[in-house]
Amino acid sequence: MRPYVILNAAMTLDGKIATATGSSEISGEEDLRRVHELRRECDAIMVGINTVLADDPRLTVHRVDAAPGDNPVRVVVDSMARTPPHFRVLNDEAPTVIGVSESAPPERVAELRKRAEVVVAGTRRVDLHLLLERLHGMGIERLMLEGGSTLNYSMLTGGLVDEVRVCIAPMIVGGRDARTLVDGEGIDEMADAIRLELKRSYTLGEDLIVEYTVKG
Numbered sequence: 499m500r501p502y503v504i505l506n507a508a509m510t511l512d513g514k515i516a517t518a519t520g521s522s523e524i525s526g527e528e529d530l531r532r533v534h535e536l537r538r539e540c541d542a543i544m545v546g547i548n549t550v551l552a553d554d555p556r557l558t559v560h561r562v563d564a565a566p567g568d569n570p571v572r573v574v575v576d577s578m579a580r581t582p583p584h585f586r587v588l589n590d591e592a593p594t595v596i597g598v599s600e601s602a603p604p605e606r607v608a609e610l611r612k613r614a615e616v617v618v619a620g621t622r623r624v625d626l627h628l629l630l631e632r633l634h635g636m637g638i639e640r641l642m643l644e645g646g647s648t649l650n651y652s653m654l655t656g657g658l659v660d661e662v663r664v665c666i667a668p669m670i671v672g673g674r675d676a677r678t679l680v681d682g683e684g685i686d687e688m689a690d691a692i693r694l695e696l697k698r699s700y701t702l703g704e705d706l707i708v709e710y711t712v713k714g
């Protein structure tokens with residue numbers, strides 16, 4: 499058993515979720531409120547380690563009203579236990595789970611255990627199926643996946659995403675080194691593409707929100 503997973507992200511019209519230098523303020527104010535309402539409805543928010551290192555995110559509900567218990571569990575996918583102990587994802591605003599692999603240096607794992615629950619899943623890279631199973635065992639039924647593009651790829655190709663919600667901002671930045679919504683190794687044949695079904699589309703300020711379910 500695993501949680502129901504909603505992938506949420508904001509991208510420019512040309513599919514970038516950050517510029518090559520890591521600048522990633524894309525959503526308008528209304529979309530940010532939608533994101534935080536969605537966070538409030540979920541039991542956990544999951545990101546990859548590169549997103550933590552690039553953004554030092556809080557991953558809490560802080561743009562809409564929230565009671566203290568409304569913050570979801572924060573989950574970082576971090577094979578080598580590289581999450582810096584002073585980063586905001588490890589503050590006391592919400593509980594945090596760090597998913598590491600068996601290859602993570604024990605001294606870094608021990609340091610993280612002082613501030614977070616550490617789940618060991620996988621030998622070199624985090625085994626996402628196993629991590630999600632463990633999260634479900636902790637009572638997480640609805641999980642919001644907030645990137646980045648490498649983790650999005652692994653989750654989608656692993657068949658671990660149920661819905662995709664994307665904010666398309668009226669911006670274009672280009673750049674072959676800029677992260678897109680989904681990167682990773684990529685799928686070779688269009689015939690093998692992950693198929694989605696459009697459920698809803700609407701505008702929020704200048705942004706276009708598109709919501710899909712992933713076809714099984």
Ligand SMILES: NC(=O)C1=CN([C@@H]2O[C@H](COP(=O)(O)OP(=O)(O)OC[C@H]3O[C@@H](n4cnc5c(N)ncnc54)[C@H](O)[C@@H]3O)[C@@H](O)[C@H]2O)C=CC1
Pocket residue numbers: 506507508509514515516520521522524545546547548549550552553575576577623624625626644645646647648649650652653677681
């Ligand atoms: N506009 C938006 O909505 C968002 C933008 N971003 C941006 O995305 C960028 C970071 O994205 P990425 O570099 O792609 O990194 P990422 O955040 O997807 O982290 C990927 C890393 O996670 C680790 N990992 C461990 N096990 C893994 C597994 N099984 N599958 C995949 N990764 C695994 C690896 O170290 C891997 O390099 C940042 O610039 C950030 O600002 C991130 C989230 C949302």
Ligand SMILES: Nc1nc(O)c(N)c(N[C@@H]2O[C@H](COP(=O)(O)O)[C@@H](O)[C@H]2O)n1
Pocket residue numbers: 506507508522523524525533545549550553554555556557558644645665
């Ligand atoms: N939905 C969305 N729109 C954007 O424009 C973004 N840059 C992001 N980024 C994600 O949100 C995290 C920051 O969260 P906090 O405000 O610090 O709680 C960031 O790390 C990305 O995962 N998302």
